[in-house]
Amino acid sequence: MTQIKMTLKGYLVTGLLLWLPVAVTFWVLxxxxxxxxxxxxxxxxxxxxxxxxxxxxxxLGVLLAVLILLGTGMLTANVLGQRLIDLWDGLLSRIPVVKTIYSSVKQVSDTLLSDNGQAFKTPILVQFPHQGMWTVAFQTGPLPHAVNSELGDGYIGVYVPTIPNPTSGYFVMVAKADTKPLNMSVDEALKYAISMGMVAPAPKAG
Structure with a gap:
């Protein structure tokens, strides 16, 4: 009887492992x-x-959203479109409260999405939340002069994602000497962190 229960449990877990990713994927979509x-x-x-x-x-709304994004992107590709965007930015930057939210979101989105952005370019290991405990993190953009003048040039900005939601996390400034570079791509490091270490990237040749 015990053997039958173990077999049924094994079948149940196998079925769950098969259907859970499918269900979550379709739920997100x-x-x-x-x-x-x-x-x-x-x-x-x-x-x-x-x-x-x-x-x-x-x-159909997805198609409409894609068309709106494509149209906006094409509009900004010429001088007239860029001037209209500058006017729009200037207008929103003059409205109290709105200007604070808009400028903050714009700076973050420009950093994350632009081709020359420096966000999440370098996966590293950092000791967090205390010495002797290591976690996967990502080096962000350079620190401002005001921070460097207080801490020195040997410090870097680091984003430590929370699990399982990597869109929230902690921004900390640590000594670069106290970090270790990771031989992983950003996607591999994110996948490894989100899976709580259960999905490790394949070893690189050489």
């Missing part, structure tokens, strides 16, 4: 599609699928 579908609210009701065809078309 459904969340993303559902959120982006809200962009259809920008379209007049008379032009929405339910008014034209009598039924909703899932994912």
């Amino acid at each position: 459904n969340l993303i599609v559902g959120t982006l579908d809200q962009t259809l609210n920008l379209v007049p009701r008379s032009l929405r699928p339910e008014a034209l065809f009598g039924f909703n078309i899932p994912g």
